[in-house]
Every structure is written in structure tokens, then in C-alpha cells.
Amino acid sequence: MSVAGINVLVDETRARAAGTRAPLLTVRGVKTYYGNIIALKGVDLDVNEGEIVTLIGANGAGKSTLMMTIFGSPRAREGTITYAGRDITRMPTHEIARLNLAQSPEGRRIFPRMTVYENLQMGAAVNGGAHFEQDLERVCAMFPRLKERLYQRGGTMSGGEQQMLAIARALMSRPRLLLLDEPSLGLAPLIVKQIFSAIKELNERDGMTVFLVEQNAYHALKLAHRGYVMVTGTITMSGTGKQLLDDPSVKAAYLEGGRH
């Protein structure tokens, strides 16, 4: 805690010990601006294949900005973002989305006047609707509520159902890396539990890599293999989920009183 800057609690053991393959997603020295205001002040971060990585931080720390920067809007002004060996820093958003990289953006952003079914079709648009039926079955099995409401308009569902739809829509493209921005936002604890167990299932059963941005630090770190802490545009700490959970400063800033 004493030193400013990155305080690495542990070397990224899991991946580095295996040590052979490059991370699936690499973020190096990324700086993002909104006009003249700097939002990300040089972020470094790795997501290895098969991991769940959580990014926690307070409001306005730049978590969602990082998420959007990975997806190319806004673009990073400096630094590089590499995904599966390709430099995606300057790629347009829609092309990034075609690289087996899916995102459930902040605030769900489902299509409210379209039905659940049509929302899911939009999610499968990237791969031209190939194996649509199969994927539909799969997400319906994961979120049975959606199956009940397949022909209901998205905007008429409850917040939790809309969140499920947002995740299901992202899954329809069969992503290798799934980026989730605050999937627990504004949801009842029971629904949060459901959603987190769905994320765990995706990771364990399908081997999907998940990068999770969360305010709900306790649940998110418990779920994650590794985690990062972001404060005003910089990564200040990283480690395994358990290490961060036990760290006194993390406890003080993000967990106290928030224990479930």
C-alpha cells in the first residue's frame, strides 16, 4: 500500500507458471480521453484463456471506459490492445465484435421494442445466424425465464430478465471472450446469485473466458480466478480473487458493510 502505483500482491501465478501461451487479451499502457479529460491513465491488464477476471473499483474509476475502449469506442489514444494475437486498438467496434469477442454493455442496452427472440437473433447476427436454433436452446436452458418470454417485447420485462437477455444475447455469437459490464446492477440478491452462477457455469462447463466489471466486489471476487482494482483510471492492485478478498485495503474500500 505504501508505494504509489501498481502493488502486485502476487505474480500472475496461474498463467505464468504454465507460462507457455500469451494471454487471450492484453491491454498495455492504454490511455483514453473524453475530449481533454483523461479517463484511463495507462492501464495494463491481461486476461488468460479460460479465466474469469474481475475488475473492481469505485464509481467513476474508469471500469466501463476500459470495457468500451477494448471494444473500440472510445478509441485508446495511446497504448495497445491485443486480442488473440491481433492488434485491435484501431479496429472499428463492429469488426472487433466479429472476432469472437462479445460484450454485454453497461445498462443492458437490449432492444426494448423488439421481442426477446429478435434480440437474440441480433446477437447471432455476427455469425450470420448459423447454429441459431442450437444456441437458442442453450441460452434458454441457462435462463428458463427467457424461454417463457421469447415473444414478449424486451422492454416490458423486469430488470433481472433484461439482464439475462443482455447476457444471453452476447452468448448467441459463441464468444471466446465474454465482457460483462456490471451484470448485477440494480438487481435483487437472488437474481444476482443466478446470474453469477450462470457465469461460473459458462466458464467451467464451456471453458469460456470471462472479463467481469463489477461494483459488487464480494461476489465478483469470489467468483473470479484473478482480479484487478482500479482507482481513477489506473490499476492499483492485482491478484487472485481470494488474495484481493483478504486484502485489508480492498476490504476497507470495497467490502466493509457490503458483506453478504
Place this chain on the structure above:
Amino acid sequence: MANPAKTLAAPTAADRAATDMAAIIKDAALFALVTFGLCVPIVAFRTDLSQTSALDLVPRWGLVAILCGIVFVARLGQRLVLANRDARRALTPSPTQATEAVDATPNASQKISAYALPAFLGVTLAFPLLAVLGTGGLGESRYWIDLGILILTYVMLGWGLNIVVGLAGLLDLGYVAFYAVGAYSYALLSTVFDLSFWVCLPLAGLFAGLWGMVLGFPVLRLRGDYLAIVTLAFGEIIRLVLINWTDFSGGAAGISSIPRATFFGIPFTADEDGFAAKVGLDFSPMHRVIFLYYLILALALITNGVTLRLRRLPIGRAWEALREDEIACRSLGINTTNTKLTAFALGAMFGGFAGSFFAVRQGFVSPESFNFLESAIILAIVVLGGMGSQIGVAIAAVAMVGGPELLRNLGFLKAVFGDHFDPSEYRLLLFGLAMVIMMIWRPRGLISERAPSIVLKERKRISGSLVKEGHG
């Protein structure tokens, strides 16, 4: 404390109805009072010049009473209708609002579409025949068939603009520019290069589509109000260029003696090469008019068919998704640039077709015909119809274009307001009033329900509980 259960019991339906009624009457009386207050300075006295050229005050309290009475009754009626509707809605859960899963059975508007569509199409197809039978002669039916052509032109324009505004959600206030491009394309190509209508029609659509893209590029990053302003400016630019570039477009005088439409090469003339002689009919100038009617009907139906087809294809769904949420669209891998440009280009193309039809029908084009008011009318048709609804747009076009015509024949109002009353003077006032009422009654347009592009097969299984209420 004696019997709290009794005092807390919900008021009976009769009680509630009585209190509601009292509140409604009170509300209507308040409206009448406000009307009275407004009438006192504006209507209650008229100043006339007397013989001695002094001003005489003529009191008109009778008129004030009539106006207050009208407002009272109208407000009462509105409140009663609304109360009735709310009560009915409270009894039946709407499938789209329910928190529990309900059968996604067709709702009222979808049912209307199911029956109305064939009926609408049938009437449209038989319209010239009906007009001839109704008026008792080919020549006499001209007014009605001309009106039919005018309405269908606006139906087509409405459907074209519906792609841009209703489906893709891009507010376009300069749609008439593409109508103008289409009209001038035909006018110039036919007068300068002697090309026939059937060659010019696709070319006009192509040019208009290109101009749609030209407009599309600079406004790719704009949305909502800003987009509306730029498109408005674009419409005006096209009109001003047509006025001022005299060498090219003939300026404000326009282009006249544009070749008339032919029946696929056979002209509608009285001589022996003409359509009437070839088919073996007696010559009548109405043949051409009826042909034009079916021509615009076919063009409008093509527009509709293409739109309905596209809605089921990925590009159509991408338009709708773009209307809903642009950021989500991009993060799902949709190229929003291409999506917007295709919407602009296709909408403009249909506007261009309609424009070249306009030119061939009028035989004369001038920048006068393509002012902002036209754009506003077309946009009003789309909004009134319920953005995105094809049948709604058609109904709105009939109302918007046919309505003012209908108001020409309001002689019976003389019986109400006295012989001095000329209804045609109040035409636009009545029309504006009708639009205000319409927007209160259905703020999201006539057919506000968006029909899903994919429907469940089991939809046919209508649950009994819902059918009883007539909600479906």
C-alpha cells in the same frame, strides 16, 4: 375502532363510479369556465360601424354560450371515454405489460391488420370501378380517381420515408428532396434525351438513391434533433439549387411539356395508334388517368412488398435495432455506417420513384411543388400512422390527404352556423383540430403496436380468458 374492517373496505363499484362521475363533471365545468374566460375578451363583443360611423358594440352571448357548451360536452365525452378504457384495461392484463408470462396472442391492432389488409387492398383495386359506378360516368369520376392517385402517391412516399424514420429511426425532414430528384430526373431525361418513362423510372430511383447516400455520409454521426436540422437544410438546398440553376432546371419556371405516360409504349391518344383504338374502346382521356392510378398503386405495393420483405431479413432487423440502440448495435457486430446508408438510400430510392411518377402525371415540374410543407406532410403521415406500421401509414395518408378534400364538402355546417359560415375557410382549422384530438387519443400513432417480424406458430392458440374480453 368499532369496526375498522367496515370503514376500510373498498368502496363499491357504484360508489366509485359516482365519485368519478362527479369529478368528471367538475372537470368539464372547469374547462367550460376557462373557455368562458377566454371568450369574454375575444368573442363576446363584436364592434360594428354604425350609420353615424361610431363603433357599436354588438354583444354575442349566445355564441359564447354555444362555445362553452361545446367545450363542456367535448371534455365530458373525452373523460368518459378515457375512464371507460382505463376500467376495461384494468380488467384485462395486456400481454406486453404483464409481469407473468401470458399467451402472446394477436392483439387488437394485429387483428385489425389481419382483416383490414385484404379489405383495404380490395377497395383500392376496385376503386376506379367504384368511382365510375358511383358518379355515373367515366368523365364524372375524374375527381375521385385523381384524388385516389394523390392519396396513393402520399401512401408511397409515406412508406418510403417509413424505412428511414419508422424503421431505422433517423428523423428526416428533407425527404421531399428525393421526391424532387426523382421528378427532375424524369423531366430532364425525357425532355433532353427523349427517354421513355419506363427507362427513366429506374434511373430516377437510382439517382435519388445516390443522393440519399450523399446526404447519408455527412450525417452519419448525427441523431435526433441535429439530424433533423441537417436533413431539413438538405431539402431546402435541393429546392434552392433547382430555383437558381436556371440553365439546368429551368429555374422557378420549371420544366413543362414533359412527355405523358404511355401504355408500355402505346400512347393514350385519339388516333388509330392510340391505346383506345388498339384495345377497341371508345377514346376517353380517362384511360390515361386510370392507367396512372394503377401505376402508382403498383409502385406503392412494390414499396410495401420490399419493406415487408426487408424487415424479415438481417438488414431490416439491423435497421430496427439501430432505431432502438446504436451502441448495442455496434457491439453486436453490426456496421452502423452501412446500415444507415442503406436506409437512407432505399428510402430515397422510393421517393425518387414517386417523384418520377409525379412528373409523368403532372407533365410539369417546378420547385414550387417540393417545399418544406411537403416534407412535413409526409413526415406527419408516418408519425400519425404509428412509426414503422405499414397499414398505419396507409390509413394516415388517406386521412391526411383525403381529409382536407372531404372538408371541402361541408355544406351542412351552414345549417349549424348560419348562412354566413363558409366551411372551406375553416378547413385547415378543423383539420388541425382533428390532428390534435388524434394525438391525444393515440399519442403513438394510429397503429402504435409494432408487429414482431417473427411470430410464434402457437400464436393461433388463443386463450379463452383473453378472447372473452375482446382483447385477443
